Amino acid sequence: MMWRYYEPVELYFGKDALLENGKLIKNLGRRCIVTTGKSSQKNGSLEDLEKVLKQLGIEYEIYDEVKENPSFDMLRNALSRYKDEKVDFIVGLGGGSPIDFAKALSVLLANPELKVPEIFDTEKYSKMLPVVAIPTTSGTGSEVTQYSVITDDNGNKGGFGTPFTFPTLSFADPKYTLTMSEYLTMSTGIDALSHVVEGYVSKRSNPFIRLLAKEAISLIKDYLPKAMENPDNYEYREKMMYASTLAGIVIAQAGTTVNHAFGYPVTTFKGVKHGQATGMFLVETLKVMSKEAKEKVKEAVEVFEGLEGLESFLKEVGVYKANIEVSEEEIKTWAERTSKAKHLGVTHGNFDLDKVEKIYKEVLIKKLEK
Ligand code: ZN
Numbered sequence: 001m002m003w004r005y006y007e008p009v010e011l012y013f014g015k016d017a018l019l020e021n022g023k024l025i026k027n028l029g030r031r032c033i034v035t036t037g038k039s040s041q042k043n044g045s046l047e048d049l050e051k052v053l054k055q056l057g058i059e060y061e062i063y064d065e066v067k068e069n070p071s072f073d074m075l076r077n078a079l080s081r082y083k084d085e086k087v088d089f090i091v092g093l094g095g096g097s098p099i100d101f102a103k104a105l106s107v108l109l110a111n112p113e114l115k116v117p118e119i120f121d122t123e124k125y126s127k128m129l130p131v132v133a134i135p136t137t138s139g140t141g142s143e144v145t146q147y148s149v150i151t152d153d154n155g156n157k158g159g160f161g162t163p164f165t166f167p168t169l170s171f172a173d174p175k176y177t178l179t180m181s182e183y184l185t186m187s188t189g190i191d192a193l194s195h196v197v198e199g200y201v202s203k204r205s206n207p208f209i210r211l212l213a214k215e216a217i218s219l220i221k222d223y224l225p226k227a228m229e230n231p232d233n234y235e236y237r238e239k240m241m242y243a244s245t246l247a248g249i250v251i252a253q254a255g256t257t258v259n260h261a262f263g264y265p266v267t268t269f270k271g272v273k274h275g276q277a278t279g280m281f282l283v284e285t286l287k288v289m290s291k292e293a294k295e296k297v298k299e300a301v302e303v304f305e306g307l308e309g310l311e312s313f314l315k316e317v318g319v320y321k322a323n324i325e326v327s328e329e330e331i332k333t334w335a336e337r338t339s340k341a342k343h344l345g346v347t348h349g350n351f352d353l354d355k356v357e358k359i360y361k362e363v364l365i366k367k368l369e370k
Contacts, residue, residue, distance in 0.1 A: 003206035006163060007249055009133075009144050011170045013242070015234075018045075018134060018171035022052030028130045028168065029088020031059045035078070035102045036093040037066050045093055045136050045176040066094065069268060070101040071151040072116045078105050083112065089130040092167070095188070096140025096149070096274070099133045103148040103165055106131050117152065122162045133167035136176040138240040139188025139275050141195060141248020143170035156337065157264040166252070172245055174238040182228050184273070185240070186317050189224040191275030192244040193217065194282055198257040199250035200300040201289055203346045209253050210299075212246045218303050219243040224317060258351050259285040261341035262359065265334040270324045279319040280367070283311045284359045285351075293348040323370045331360045 012021040025032075032053070040046040046062075053060050063078055078101075087109055092102025106129040107119050118124050133143035142148075147161035180188070196213040199205055205213075220243050227236040262285060263277035270277075286307060290297035297307075304310040314320065335357040344351060 001206075003208070005206070005208060005253060007144065007166075007252060008163075009166050009170050010168065011144060011172065011245070013172045013245060015173060015175055017173040018048050018052060021171065022049075023056060024169055025052065025058065025091075025132055026056045028132065029058075031086055032089045032091055033082060033087055033105070034060055034062045034091045034093055035066050035105060036062065036064050036098045037068075037095070038064060039179075040064070040093050040098075040136060043136050043176045043179045045134060045173075048173075049091065049093060049134065060091075066098045066101045068097050069151050069157070069274075070097050070104070072153050074101065075104055075108060075116050075150065079108055079116070082109060087129065089132065089168075091132040091134065092142075093134045093136065095135070095137040096142045099135065099140070099142040099167070100148040100150065102131050102133070103128065103167070104150055104160075107160075107165065119148075119150065120158045120160050122160050126164065128165055130168040133170040134176075135170075135172055135241070135244075137180060137184065137188040138174075138177050138237070138244035139191035141192065141244050141251060143167060143172060144245055144248040145252040147251070151268055155268050157268055172241055174234065174241040177237045177241060178232060178234065180231065182231065183318075185228050185231065186224070186319070187273040187275035188244070189220055189227070189240055189275065190279035190314070190317065190319055192240070192247040193220045193224070194259060194275070194278045195247035195251045195256060196220070196243075197282065197286070197300050198259050199247070199254040201286070201293055201296045201348065202254035202257055203348060204254040205296070206253065209250045213250050213300070216243040216246040216250070217300065221303050221313065228317065255346045256343060257285070257289070257347040258338065258341050258343045261338045261343045262356075265330075265337070266324070266364070269330070270326070272322050272324065276319055276322065279314055280322070280363050281359060282314065283307050284362055286310075288349040288351060288355060288359070289347065291349050296348075320367055321369050324364070324368070326364045331357060331364065335360055
């Protein structure tokens, strides 16, 4: 069996990772943009970053208008502000959204001829500005992946990821996650769980990342409920951030499966957070995958003692609690899109239109606790 491993991110992990190693940022230039949301002011991460940048004498501008599920319009807005300025690199600070946004903005600033929707067409460019990633949630793993997920002008999620769109430097300090709410802890933790389970069963998975995935799955099973119950416990937060970093390394190699595509419309059209929206389909999509990849699915959910155990775990942490109304019409439209998702290229099992529609109904109409 032939496989490849590529992970070009210089990552520092642990308490004060940024404060102690931030001096490396000076190699990236004199002037940067910090893309972030509002929560970085509350969790201490922005304070740490400003301290480091000031010490290094790096000029910076804070763009704190990044919202969840960043869109083409948000990119256009940032671009109009910065396109004529000298920018050496970008710092993405926050959850997955500000880091994904940093990658997209970096591509656009490095390729001024590119139109915003063309960021999905990675044949059209071959460079980006260096990106520094500082995660403040434990879920997306964006600090160690090449991926950026952006919502297009029609409200649909798309993305890009190539060997040159990884961050250059990442600083993962679990202390920034101590202020996450119970719900955010759950949703981001379940995102990480989906990443490792999907990465494990992906057609592109390999023995090395399955090793990492197994470790992460066990950690999430043990520590997600603990972190939700004891939000101030640093050790639990550290375990979750470690698991989410492993999960990011896994999907950087294996990609995510169609399970992720199932969740996208539930997030963009119904406002359910990404991790929860992804986790709610996991059991049903794994059932279909196991028809073609029985052993892999069995191994992936071994610590839960099977799919039923996984389902109980998801139920206990609250993944199925979502009070949303979905019409038949919506399900039809979503199913059409999901049954053509590019994730199918790495997904085992038959996900034709009929099957996809059935899964949407099974989860959104029957399974959710309203
Ligand atoms: Zn995800």
